[in-house]
Amino acid sequence: MQNDHKNIFEEGQVLLINKPLEWTSFDVVRKIRNTIKIKKVGHAGTLDPLATGMLILCTGKFTKRINEYMAQEKEYTGTFTLGAVTPTYDLESEPQDFKDYNSVTPEQLQAIAAQFTGEIMQVPPMHSAIKKDGIRVYELARKGQTIELDPRRITIKEFEFTKIEMPVAHFRVVCSTGTYIRSLANDVGKAAGCGAYLSSLCRTRIGAFTLDKSMTMDEAFEWIAKEKAMGNRE
Structure with a gap:
């Protein structure tokens, strides 16, 4: 400088x-x-x-x-909370649809992380600034409208759970631009069968x-x- x-x-x-x-x-x-x-x-x-x-x-x-x-490539750390979902996939909205998470093991979570590592297709959250027909989709979501968003090709270079204290799982992700960590949380919850949402997020690196x-x-x-x-x- x-x-x-x-x-x-x-x-x-x-x-x-x-x-x-x-x-x-x-x-x-x-x-x-x-x-x-x-x-x-x-x-x-x-x-x-x-x-x-x-x-x-x-x-x-x-x-x-x-x-x-x-x-440029980005790195994030944060936490997913298992056993519920939220409409926004994070704590901008209230957790709902609570499910038992006790059968989910740390080994299962690491295996799920491996499933989502590499080049994958990801559907952005409805509560995002992406435009559909010229309108930001979060505006439609706030009106209670649900529309189908097209999946996007992204790259998750690294994804690991660094500490697991159920129902909270601490993670580190290195990913391409355009990746929604909120969507990743939701997808992990689906794969685990009990739901999950993003409960904290910190961007630790850009390029x-x-x-x-x-x-x-x-x-x-x-x-x-x-x-x-x-x-x-x-």
Whole structure:
């Protein structure tokens, strides 16, 4: 991140942000945009409000790199909770259709993870921003409408359960862009026969960018203030 130009944010910066829980991705963009006082700020890949972790922000001339970053491989960690499902496949909606999960063994879960590793076809969740006939499907879902979404080809490069404390299973996934971890949770639940939903999610890597190199929002504001001060002194 260079600091040799008064308008470094217009010239272009890449900011790695650890998105706070319950913030939308656009909340982060709006806060940064208002702080650096330029309009051209965008993010490279949405994180749901209940997810945390890496969000790449590009400013100024670097916004042209957003598609390049969005296309890169991603890594996630988090938890699936077995024994129920939710309409949104995560905790944005209430768990329902409770089933007994006690017969599901750790060995079965690891075998299910293996089934979903590689190139697979995945149906996106109804509560997503995908458009069908020009309308975002989550808008249809909120009206109680259900439509058939076409499965999409994705690649799950790595998928493992790192700790299993039933009904909660901790996981790590490395996947291609376009993968819905919520859908993966729902599919795992179907395969296990008891249902499952995504109960926590953290994006830990995008391409070569890792979460340990990212800033909290407070750290980002502090860094921006320092860069502005240096620019004003030049």
